[in-house]
Amino acid sequence: MEAHNNDIDNPIDDEIGSYVDLDDPQSFFLFAGAGSGKTRTLVNVLNDHLLDKFEKRLNIEGRKVAVITYTNAAKDEIIRRTKFHPLIQVSTIHSFAWLIIKGFNDDIREWLKDHLQIKIADLEEKEKKGRGGKASIDRQNKIASLTKRLERLDWISSFSYNPNSNIFGKDSLNHAEVIKIAANFITSKPSMKDIVSSQYPVILIDESQDTNKHLVDAMFSLNKTHKDQVAIGFIGDTMQRIYADGKQRLGEDLDDNWRRPVKKMNHRSSIRIIELINKIRSGSDDKIQLPRTDAVNGHVRLFISARDVDKISIEKNLLNKMADITDNDLWYNENEVKCLALEHHMAARRLGFDRLFDPLRAEAKYATALSDGTLPFLRFYSDLILELVNAHKVSDDFSVTSIVRKHCSKLSYKYLSSHDNQIEILSDVEVAVNDLLSLWKNEKDPSFLEVLNKVHGHDLFPIPEDLKPIAERDDELYASTEDLTDEDKSPLQALNDFLETPFSQISNYKTYIEGNARFDTHQGVKGLEFPRVLVIIDDEESRGFLFKYDKFFGTQEKSNTDIKNEQDGKETTIDRTRRLFYVTCSRAEEDLAVLVYSEDAEILKQNAIDYGWFTEDEIVFL
Secondary structure, three states, X not given: OOXXXXXXXXXXXXXXXXXXXXXXXXXXXXXXXXOOOHHHHHHHHHHHHHHHHHHHHHHHHOOOEEEEEOOHHHHHHHHHHOOOOOOEEEEEHHHHHHHHHOOOHHXXXXXXXXXXXXXXXXXXXXXXXXXXXHHHHHHHHHHHHXXXXXXXXXXXXXXXXXXXXXXXXXXXXXXXXXXXXXXXXXXHOHHHHHHHHHHOOEEEEOOHHHOEXXXXXXXXXXXXXXXXXXXXXXXXXHHHOOOOOEOOOOOOOOOOOOEOOEOOEEOOOOHHXXXXXXXXXXXXXXXXXXXXXXXXXXXXXXXEEOOOOOHHHHHHHHHHHHHHHHOXXXXXXXXXXXXXXXXXXXXXXXXXXXXXHHHHHOOHHHHXXXXXXXXXXXXXXXXXXXHHHHHHHOOOHHHHHHHHHHHOHHHOHHHHHOOOOHHHHHHHHHHHHHHHHHHHHHHOOOEHHHHHHHHXXXXXXXXXXXXHHXXXXXXXXXXXXXXXXXXXXXXXXHHHHHHOOEOOHHHHHHHHHOOOOOEEEOOOOOOOOEEEEEEEEOHHHHOOOOOOHHHHOOOOOOOHHHHHHHHOOOOOHHHXXXXXXXXXXXXXXXXXXXXXXXXXHHHHHHHHHHXXXXXXXXXXXX
């Protein structure tokens, strides 16, 4: 490694500071690898360059600096570290998109008309070509639901959106629509480019590799036409892109007007872990990180076990071995070790929400939002129904009333003021709530479908868009219709399978997705760090198709598709798995254990040595 000191990256802050000069804005892509301190750089640029030099000018011109982050937690951290300054507008991608399009109701209406007509036409075409039975019923109900929404667009004077809620009213946009509309407006409407660049002379996008590709492309479009008026900063690391809706190869083939600063340090991890992740990364690009001069050496171990074993015992034995290897008793305590599973499915089985998770995970339309906790109809159950049920179970009548008042459209001022029989409406709502809560009487565990039918039957709360076709269908007709064949299955079938599962699984799912469970997934901990990390890898149990560790470790042959994608320069399963493995290993601050369940232990061991990832004395058979 090159000689260095811990301050080697400090000049980067001043370099980026020169790019966000309002008199000479320059767009840039900052490579900031794992543990490089990108948030610190972002905050320093905001405080020491933008605010220090241009605060008065921004105030006079009525402009702000936009910072787009990936999570609410990251947003809150930046807001705190910039001391809640009103000229720094920090928002998540959905919030930013809504700020751009909010109030353009006529344009939104026209976009929705086109969008809904295309979706309806696509379903109608499938209906013509498809078979009858339950698939046909599902398609017809979806067409009816979309048509109803299309017909009422002209009656909506103002559209609404809440980035922190997945419970929608008739005038609401959903999360995916907000992103697509904002990206479309910026790309296709010159006036929108003028508006955005006049409002935000600087736009900084954190975790840009996982930012929705539609918005990223819109930013590139903005740069092409307004590069002299706005500085756009992409901050991130293409090696850490793990979500499918991020833009592939972001940062490559940039125009000459884009600057490319690089941070070299990793302030997070021990020396041995940085050596490992550098080696993993070398199969993808030539970026090398440097450890701090005062970093500890740390420990890494690769444990290999057969698949047909008692995995709970194996994993407990591993913790004991790591305690001995590291001479650290904290490894004995499973709550002091962050366990990362390859797929949410593996965590779901261990934590008890697999019957909820599996059918939705298998449908590509729902996979990403299911994994990051933003799937609207699940939030309907977890943020509304579960809260209502939990309050009822502890006899918290005040909370029950508050929840119902907040979400029941019949209790809105607009609805009540337009009806004379208000007492009767209040009475009907009370009956509806009691009928819904009766589903849990005597410790019963209703299905999601039973809950949906009660809510819809009483028109108690707005139904999420995806669930409307099911809520509105004739259940007797549906039950008497032949089952779907495999070729007829659709996203609605995934919903049908999910809705038959017990409601109690939503509680475990919510605990997990909020990060309050001992297990997490490789994807779920992006941006986080832990002193001790255990990575559990088992392709057979995960049953995934996007990531294949057996291929990555060389114990399974590449498919013809893999070979063709390599030849065509396209992304492969191995590319995706390498990035995920890099993200996972780079979460560890001090010590890392990787457990691989495999039937090819000797081959796996030799490959791990040949790849330069682990030495022979770092590999343990269990």
